[in-house]
Amino acid sequence: MMIRITKQYYGDFGESAADVSANAPKEIIQATSNIGHDWPLWEVFIRSKQGLDHKHVGSLHAADAQMAIENARDVYTRRMEGVSIWVVESTYIHASNPDEAESLYDPASDKAYRHPTFYDLPDAVKHM
Amino acid sequence: MQIHDLEKVFLDKIEEEIKIEPRDWMPDAYRKNLVRQISQHAHSEIVGMLPEGNWISRAPSLKRKAILIAKVQDEAGHGLYLYSAAETLGTSREETINDLHSGKAKYSSIFNYPTTSWADMGAIGWLVDGAAIINQVMLCRTSYGPYARAMVRICREESFHQRQGFEILLVLSRGTAEQKAMCQDAINRWWWPSLMMFGPRDGESTHSDQSMKWKIKRMSNDELRQKFIDMIAEQVKVLGMTLPDPDLKWNESRQHYDFGEIDWNEFWNVVKGNGPCNKQRIEARKNAWDEGAWVREAAAAYANKKKLKTNNGLEAA
Numbered sequence: 001m002m003i004r005i006t007k008q009y010y011g012d013f014g015e016s017a018a019d020v021s022a023n024a025p026k027e028i029i030q031a032t033s034n035i036g037h038d039w040p041l042w043e044v045f046i047r048s049k050q051g052l053d054h055k056h057v058g059s060l061h062a063a064d065a066q067m068a069i070e071n072a073r074d075v076y077t078r079r080m081e082g083v084s085i086w087v088v089e090s091t092y093i094h095a096s097n098p099d100e101a102e103s104l105y106d107p108a109s110d111k112a113y114r115h116p117t118f119y120d121l122p123d124a125v126k127h128m
Numbered sequence: 129m130q131i132h133d134l135e136k137v138f139l140d141k142i143e144e145e146i147k148i149e150p151r152d153w154m155p156d157a158y159r160k161n162l163v164r165q166i167s168q169h170a171h172s173e174i175v176g177m178l179p180e181g182n183w184i185s186r187a188p189s190l191k192r193k194a195i196l197i198a199k200v201q202d203e204a205g206h207g208l209y210l211y212s213a214a215e216t217l218g219t220s221r222e223e224t225i226n227d228l229h230s231g232k233a234k235y236s237s238i239f240n241y242p243t244t245s246w247a248d249m250g251a252i253g254w255l256v257d258g259a260a261i262i263n264q265v266m267l268c269r270t271s272y273g274p275y276a277r278a279m280v281r282i283c284r285e286e287s288f289h290q291r292q293g294f295e296i297l298l299v300l301s302r303g304t305a306e307q308k309a310m311c312q313d314a315i316n317r318w319w320w321p322s323l324m325m326f327g328p329r330d331g332e333s334t335h336s337d338q339s340m341k342w343k344i345k346r347m348s349n350d351e352l353r354q355k356f357i358d359m360i361a362e363q364v365k366v367l368g369m370t371l372p373d374p375d376l377k378w379n380e381s382r383q384h385y386d387f388g389e390i391d392w393n394e395f396w397n398v399v400k401g402n403g404p405c406n407k408q409r410i411e412a413r414k415n416a417w418d419e420g421a422w423v424r425e426a427a428a429a430y431a432n433k434k435k436l437k438t439n440n441g442l443e444a445a
Contacts, residue, residue: 038222039428041215058278059212061221063424063431075205078198079285098151099129 040089042068046076047084054086062087142343147273150216158342161335162272163217164233165344170210171228171235175409177203179243180252188246195292196249202285209278216274229414237395238325240403247300247307247314253293255315255322255360261286262356263326271343294363301367315364316372323387324395326353354384361385 039061045054057076062068068087076082096104112118121128129137134153141148148154177200184200187193211221227233238256243249264286267279300311327333327349339345347355357376364371375388397403 038220039424039431058209058281059215060208063427064434067427067431074201075208078201078205095151098149099153 039063040091042072042087043090043093044068044072044076045086045088046072046082047086048082050083054084057081059090142271142341145343147276148271149273157338158344159217161339161342161344162275163214163219165339166210166214166217166275167219167224167227168234168236170207170214170224171233172239173203173207173210174228175235175239175413177207178409178412179239179241179405180249182243183246183249186246187249192249192296199253199289199292202289206278206282206285209281210275213272213274213278225417229410229417231401231410234399235409236325237398237403238321239409240398240406241317241321242404244317245310245314247297247310248318250293250296250300250311251314251318253289253291254297254363255293255318256325257286257289257293258360259322259325259356261290262352262359266346266352269343269346275344294367297367297369301369311367312369315367315369319371319373320390320394321398323353323357323390324398326350326356328392328395357385357387 040063041059042062042065043059044057046057047054060068060071060075062071065087069085072085072087077085108114135155138148138152138154138158141152148158180196180200180203184193184196187196211224214224215221224233228235238259243252261283264279264283268276268283270276270279297311297314300307303311330336330348330350333349336345336348340348361371361376361378373388375386377386379386398406401407
């Protein structure tokens with residue numbers, strides 16, 4: 001078996017290593033692929049301390065919501081990074097389309113008067 | 129938009145240091161390159177648990193045992209952050225893990241070396257994690273958003289790994305003659321493989337050019353390696369130990385350490401699967417995966433049953 005690997009280093013290996021799979025013993029491939037499908041993917045949101053918003057921190061696979069929360073605890077709060085966890089199945093997240101960003105956010109771009117710095121006031125006016 | 133317009137938008141973003149996010153258009157080759165690099169980085173974290181996991185039951189004190197467990201647990205977490213980042217590019221987790229088990233995907237060759245004494249836990253933390261950190265700090269500025277965010281999280285957690293490793297060696301270096309010898313022996317065995325972690329020399333690194341243009345990588349293999357050597361050559365003095373390279377010498381005009389030639393034959397041999405532990409590592413991974421199959425199946429069955437119950441309950445109401 002001729003394995004051709006042109007390049008490999010930490011975190012960046014040669015993609016011609018893909019050739020290897022065709023030559024790998026069949027039983028290995030079968031043994032690892034008859035396990036069944038992935039558990040659903042969940043997005044994880046953590047409140048880092050009371051008074052702050054929950055913030056997206058990452059995602060993980062879990063069979064159900066309870067397992068997702070427990071895994072999120074183990075993965076994302078090992079150093080007391082959170083006091084509250086939200087999980088939601090990724091399939092329920094709806095996102096805006098980045099290709100439509102221009103038209104979607106266009107209405108805000110010419111309204112400088114919505115910002116306090118738009119207004120010129122004399123220096124004598126304090127605390128405003 | 130035409131493909132070349134999309135490509136221009138993409139390249140402009142790279143140029144302006146605007147991160148690429150999962151739903152943005154990106155060239156296929158950029159996606160493929162990232163999937164390869166991120167998943168192999170993830171596999172390295174996962175396989176990296178094995179040489180250290182072997183020492184949890186043999187740690188010399190309860191304190192060291194607790195530290196080692198925490199470190200190995202971190203590595204599982206780091207694998208997860210990276211698998212998640214790879215997944216945002218459209219590959220399934222199952223596919224990624226199968227590629228590791230079938231040998232299609234690679235992981236860092238460093239984990240194909242055996243850990244033969246407790247001092248190796250120190251040398252791995254100091255040298256192997258030290259080399260990884262140099263690479264990972266650079267990757268915090270990589271152009272793909274989810275990868276960069278995973279790296280920031282990892283770097284935040286990783287610095288204790290290097291410090292605990294150095295501390296293990298520091299304690300040994302102040303111990304008995306036998307402990308000092310253990311310390312030096314571990315450094316001797318891990319030094320060269322650690323330098324190989326940065327990959328082939330710049331001229332022989334085929335993906336590097338494109339990765340640098342796309343700002344996936346921000347520094348070359350040789351630059352990173354030099355940075356590592358300069359750092360370690362100073363730190364080893366604190367241990368009162370030496371690095372196993374007679375050519376290692378401060379070069380006043382370069383303001384860097386000169387160093388000897390890496391054994392590239394050994395490097396390619398281990399890459400090609402002929403390292404001391406290549407087979408054991410993959411075997412251990414596959415066993416863990418196969419022996420855990422019933423747990424995954426049971427959890428899935430339980431979740432299904434609960435879902436059915438909830439649905440029936442709703443219909444009845």
